[in-house]
Amino acid sequence: MAFHTRLRLIALAALLSSTLPALAAAHWEYAGHQGAVHWGELDASFAECASGHQQSPIDIVATERSALPALNFRYGSAAPTIWNNGHTVQVNLPAGNTLEVGDQRYELLQFHFHTPSEEHIRGKSSPMVAHFVHKNAAGELGVVAVLIRVGRPNAALEPLFRHLPRAGERIIVDDLSLDLAGVLPKSLGYYDFSGSLTTPPCSEGVHWMVLKEPVTLSSRQIDAFRRLVGENARPVQPLNARVIRESE
Numbered sequence: 737m738a739f740h741t742r743l744r745l746i747a748l749a750a751l752l753s754s755t756l757p758a759l760a761a762a763h764w765e766y767a768g769h770q771g772a773v774h775w776g777e778l779d780a781s782f783a784e785c786a787s788g789h790q791q792s793p794i795d796i797v798a799t800e801r802s803a804l805p806a807l808n809f810r811y812g813s814a815a816p817t818i819w820n821n822g823h824t825v826q827v828n829l830p831a832g833n834t835l836e837v838g839d840q841r842y843e844l845l846q847f848h849f850h851t852p853s854e855e856h857i858r859g860k861s862s863p864m865v866a867h868f869v870h871k872n873a874a875g876e877l878g879v880v881a882v883l884i885r886v887g888r889p890n891a892a893l894e895p896l897f898r899h900l901p902r903a904g905e906r907i908i909v910d911d912l913s914l915d916l917a918g919v920l921p922k923s924l925g926y927y928d929f930s931g932s933l934t935t936p937p938c939s940e941g942v943h944w945m946v947l948k949e950p951v952t953l954s955s956r957q958i959d960a961f962r963r964l965v966g967e968n969a970r971p972v973q974p975l976n977a978r979v980i981r982e983s984e
């Protein structure tokens with residue numbers, strides 16, 4: 737019994753420490769009174785959601801062709817912790833998967849999904865998007881968006897979609913190893929711009945890289961996520977003075 741109790745306490749402590757920042761700030765949703773158009777009013781720490789001028793997501797329409805540095809993904813296989821935080825399913829990863837772009841070196845922290853895609857390309861969303869969230873040594877975030885359309889099931893993501901946790905659940909699946917590189921498309925051309933987190937507190941200074949080539953998931957995989965989480969896309973935000981660069 738004592739052994740069981742200790743295990744439960746450790747789990748509770750881990751849960752508390754990981755949810756404390758969320759508890760300290762206001763609850764938010766995608767629709768209704770706590771929905772995206774109200775985020776800026778819900779909490780003082782969310783002010784940038786309303787007052788920012790470099791907010792994400794955006795509709796990618798006019799671009800400038802540029803000699804952008806190549807995206808060098810050094811992704812391997814990793815044992816994830818899969819967390820349904822009530823807003824998305826987030827796949828937390830141990831250190832060791834990196835992205836090098838120009839003189840920047842980013843470490844992959846986690847990836848998660850939105851349905852439909854938050855980013856629009858010339859006015860159109862995709863059924864889904866995966867956001868790969870990285871951080872560099874200076875603490876700056878670099879997010880790679882991989883658009884997802886309906887097609888063949890994605891073998892690299894199949895094990896994940898077989899183990900989608902319910903809201904509030906955080907699971908580790910024994911022997912589950914995700915082939916992260918297998919999630920990426922073949923062609924790594926991309927759009928590049930600065931933006932923000934797409935969830936409160938909507939902090940700016942995020943380096944966005946949206947891959948031009950989508951990957952596919954089966955409609956069953958996409959439906960499984962949508963049933964579990966519902967629509968979780970922030971509406972597109974004004975571009976303002978930003979320039980979207982597009983790799984050649």
Ligand SMILES: [Zn+2]
Nearest residue numbers: 848850867934
């Ligand atoms: Zn996201």
